[in-house]
Amino acid sequence: xxxxxxxxxxxGVDSSVTAALMVEQGYxxxxxxxxxxxxxxxxxxxGTCCAPDDAHDARQVAAAxxxxxxxxxxxKQFKTAVIDRFVRDYANGNTPSPCVRCNDVLxxxxxxxxxxxxxxxxxxxxxxxxxxxxxxxxxxxxxxDHKKDQSYFLFGAQTDALRQVRFPVxxxxxxxxxxxxxxHNLPVANKPESQDICFVPDGDYASFVEKHHTPExxxxxxxxxxxxxxxxxxHRFTIGQRRGLGLPGGGPKRFVIGISAGNGQITVGGExxxxxxxxxxxxxxxxxxxxxxxxxxxxxxxxxxxPVPATVVKAGGELxxxxxxxxxxxxxxxxxxxxxxxxxxxxxxxxWIRSAIRDDxxxxxxxxxx
Amino acid sequence: MKRIYLDHNATTPLSAAAAKxxxxxxxxxxxxxxxxxxxxxxxxxxxxxxxxxQVAQSIRARPKDIVFTSGATEANxxxxxxxxxxxxxSAIEHPSIAVHGEQEHTRIAQVDQFGRVDHHxxxxxxxxxxxxxxxxxxxxVGTVQNIExxxxxxxxxxxxLHIDGSQALGRIPIDVESLGADLLTISGHKAYxxxxxxxxxxxxxxxxxxxxxxxxxxxxxxxGTENVLGIVGFGAAAATVPALVExxxxxxxxxxxxxxxxxxxxxxxxxxxxxxxxPNTLTLGFPPCDGETILMSLxxxxxxxxxxxxxxxxxxxxxxxxxxxxxxxxxxxxxxxFSLGVDTSTDDISSVLDILERVVPSAAKELEW
Numbered sequence: 001x002x003x004x005x006x007x008x009x010x011x012g013v014d015s016s017v018t019a020a021l022m023v024e025q026g027y028x029x030x031x032x033x034x035x036x037x038x039x040x041x042x043x044x045x046x047g048t049c050c051a052p053d054d055a056h057d058a059r060q061v062a063a064a065x066x067x068x069x070x071x072x073x074x075x076k077q078f079k080t081a082v083i084d085r086f087v088r089d090y091a092n093g094n095t096p097s098p099c100v101r102c103n104d105v106l107x108x109x110x111x112x113x114x115x116x117x118x119x120x121x122x123x124x125x126x127x128x129x130x131x132x133x134x135x136x137x138x139x140x141x142x143x144x145d146h147k148k149d150q151s152y153f154l155f156g157a158q159t160d161a162l163r164q165v166r167f168p169v170x171x172x173x174x175x176x177x178x179x180x181x182x183x184h185n186l187p188v189a190n191k192p193e194s195q196d197i198c199f200v201p202d203g204d205y206a207s208f209v210e211k212h213h214t215p216e217x218x219x220x221x222x223x224x225x226x227x228x229x230x231x232x233x234x235h236r237f238t239i240g241q242r243r244g245l246g247l248p249g250g251g252p253k254r255f256v257i258g259i260s261a262g263n264g265q266i267t268v269g270g271e272x273x274x275x276x277x278x279x280x281x282x283x284x285x286x287x288x289x290x291x292x293x294x295x296x297x298x299x300x301x302x303x304x305x306x307p308v309p310a311t312v313v314k315a316g317g318e319l320x321x322x323x324x325x326x327x328x329x330x331x332x333x334x335x336x337x338x339x340x341x342x343x344x345x346x347x348x349x350x351x352w353i354r355s356a357i358r359d360d361x362x363x364x365x366x367x368x369x370x
Numbered sequence: 371m372k373r374i375y376l377d378h379n380a381t382t383p384l385s386a387a388a389a390k391x392x393x394x395x396x397x398x399x400x401x402x403x404x405x406x407x408x409x410x411x412x413x414x415x416x417x418x419x420x421x422x423x424q425v426a427q428s429i430r431a432r433p434k435d436i437v438f439t440s441g442a443t444e445a446n447x448x449x450x451x452x453x454x455x456x457x458x459x460s461a462i463e464h465p466s467i468a469v470h471g472e473q474e475h476t477r478i479a480q481v482d483q484f485g486r487v488d489h490h491x492x493x494x495x496x497x498x499x500x501x502x503x504x505x506x507x508x509x510x511v512g513t514v515q516n517i518e519x520x521x522x523x524x525x526x527x528x529x530x531l532h533i534d535g536s537q538a539l540g541r542i543p544i545d546v547e548s549l550g551a552d553l554l555t556i557s558g559h560k561a562y563x564x565x566x567x568x569x570x571x572x573x574x575x576x577x578x579x580x581x582x583x584x585x586x587x588x589x590x591x592x593x594g595t596e597n598v599l600g601i602v603g604f605g606a607a608a609a610t611v612p613a614l615v616e617x618x619x620x621x622x623x624x625x626x627x628x629x630x631x632x633x634x635x636x637x638x639x640x641x642x643x644x645x646x647x648x649p650n651t652l653t654l655g656f657p658p659c660d661g662e663t664i665l666m667s668l669x670x671x672x673x674x675x676x677x678x679x680x681x682x683x684x685x686x687x688x689x690x691x692x693x694x695x696x697x698x699x700x701x702x703x704x705x706x707x708f709s710l711g712v713d714t715s716t717d718d719i720s721s722v723l724d725i726l727e728r729v730v731p732s733a734a735k736e737l738e739w
Binding site for chain 1: 662663666667669670687732733735736737
């Protein structure tokens with residue numbers, strides 16, 4: 001019997017090609033466009049992750065491929081799981097990673113569940129990542145095209161979900177993806193890309209947060225607690241930020257090194273003050289065996305950064321990691337994703353950064369700093 | 371796979387009579403400007419006149435009081451845009467009416483759990499109103515209003531009554547006189563005619579402002595070269611209205627077979643009223659299933675239904691109609707609308723029941739996580 005697959009179709013080239021490849025592979029394909037937010041569709045774009053585009057493009061692609069296509073309403077779930085969380089993170093002085101949340105909750109939970117309800121065996125999405133099962137269960141790997149790799153956004157996917165998930169474009173580079181699109185005459189072959197978060201198409205996160213949350217002004221202080229300036233709200237800052245601090249020019253370079261939502265204080269310091277020796281993360285998810293103490297790994301603390309050598313101090317529900325060399329601007333709210341040191345393509349899993357650790361990391365850190 | 375179409379409230383299939391009438395006006399070389407003086411123009415004008423008589427006859431009206439429009443939406447705007455002063459609309463109107471409800475000086479008449487307008491509440495809203503607009507039959511759940519009583523209330527209050535009869539034409543009898551209407555909207559594609567054509571009936575003697583100026587067509591009330599192709603299709607469909615109405619009456623037993631069949635395997639929730647309902651309409655919930663999932667599953671199995679009125683994005687927010695009837699968003703989310711048509715057979719209903727019995731338990735599992 002022909003296997004049925006649901007493809008999450010955003011209208012962008014990656015998910016359109018995903019649908020085409022699933023058709024080529026002989027699946028009985030059903031396209032679903034998730035209608036996530038009314039703020040999404042106002043600007044034409046495709047995103048770093050998998051931004052929902054105008055459903056119109058997805059419909060055209062589905063028609064070209066001759067597959068049924070639906071637009072499914074997930075606005076309420078997206079608001080609760082992603083947008084509200086995004087706003088709350090900024091209001092709490094964290095730097096959110098909404099694409100991870102969207103994948104975890106919307107794609108690999110709700111949409112997969114919808115696919116199962118429709119009798120599908122498989123959910124395919126246009127992510128640049130790979131899933132390989134060597135008999136011990138599914139393992140997650142980086143996409144072949146490292147420039148497009150989205151494995152960072154996928155660390156939270158549950159093993160059970162990954163058994164039914166496929167990422168066909170993860171085996172290709174961007175040029176090959178466009179080639180497939182051209183081969184199928186897909187109307188999206190030459191669509192441009194944007195780097196913004198889908199529900200903040202203009203990239204102005206501060207204004208977006210202010211629409212949903214009343215900010216409280218606070219102060220900018222130095223490491224000794226001296227007040228240097230005032231600011232309009234902690235949501236306007238992220239660790240490592242240099243601009244928009246409201247400080248007079250001419251002095252030494254100063255960066256945000258700490259954000260305290262409790263008292264509204266933004267602490268600034270020099271470049272050295274940004275360096276962290278390790279990090280503490282929680283709400284971890286491991287794809288395969290949980291890393292063990294002393295295990296060498298490669299750690300990635302934001303989507304666009306290169307994974308750096310590190311050692312696991314503790315892993316489980318929480319995570320403590322010591323970097324080999326200190327790294328700058330570890331921001332609470334972002335994901336810490338670990339890759340295997342001996343197999344750098346493979347994602348071990350990760351967690352949500354709670355704090356940077358400036359000193360040497362010891363196993364007691366998780367408790368005392370929690 | 372033979373498909374089973376149970377979405378007649380969204381649109382009806384084009385009837386053989388309408389298709390035949392239209393094919394005469396859809397040939398290579400067809401010349402169809404009903405305003406032209408020459409022989410070709412006269413032929414087109416004659417066809418439009420005939421259609422106007424057919425459409426008028428279907429609602430027991432005079433041909434000269436019919437204004438052809440691009441559809442019911444336009445007719446509704448023509449009706450509601452024609453009066454200044456406070457307007458009253460019910461809480462379950464079509465979006466083309468409801469959008470007027472968002473304006474200043476507009477009042478909303480509440481409905482009960484069956485979708486029936488609360489006459490007492492309506493009466494309060496009518497004080498000082500110039501126009502009231504109520505749909506004769508509701509598209510989402512099928513509720514048929516007691517329009518005669520509503521008409522009396524309106525006229526006692528000095529307000530005109532516009533009736534949106536889009537969903538009623540060809541399904542239940544419409545007689546503009548006995549309904550007590552001042553204006554009435556009808557639509558071609560809900561009565562086995564083509565989409566893109568509708569009409570507004572305006573009571574004789576009622577001076578109604580021009581809706582689209584810039585031409586003499588439709589007695590100067592709606593300018594623009596007539597849509598001859600659509601109008602002749604609408605006319606041919608309208609000519610079959612008495613037969614359609616009779617056939618629709620017999621759909622009640624099929625509809626109840628469907629309702630009863632569903633109840634046998636699932637604890638369904640019936641949104642459509644048992645009495646005073648369109649004969650073909652059954653809106654059911656299969657809690658806790660998401661109506662959207664059932665719609666998709668049925669479509670993939672060859673059955674066409676709807677979860678409510680289709681919206682432009684193609685995805686649905688909780689239906690304002692179901693919310694106005696007092697349902698929670700959670701409950702409204704479960705609704706699936708089955709709307710039968712003249713070709714629906716007993717076999718169709720038993721096939722759909724078989725498919726539902728497979729699909730619904732699977733859809734229910736979606737929420738188990």
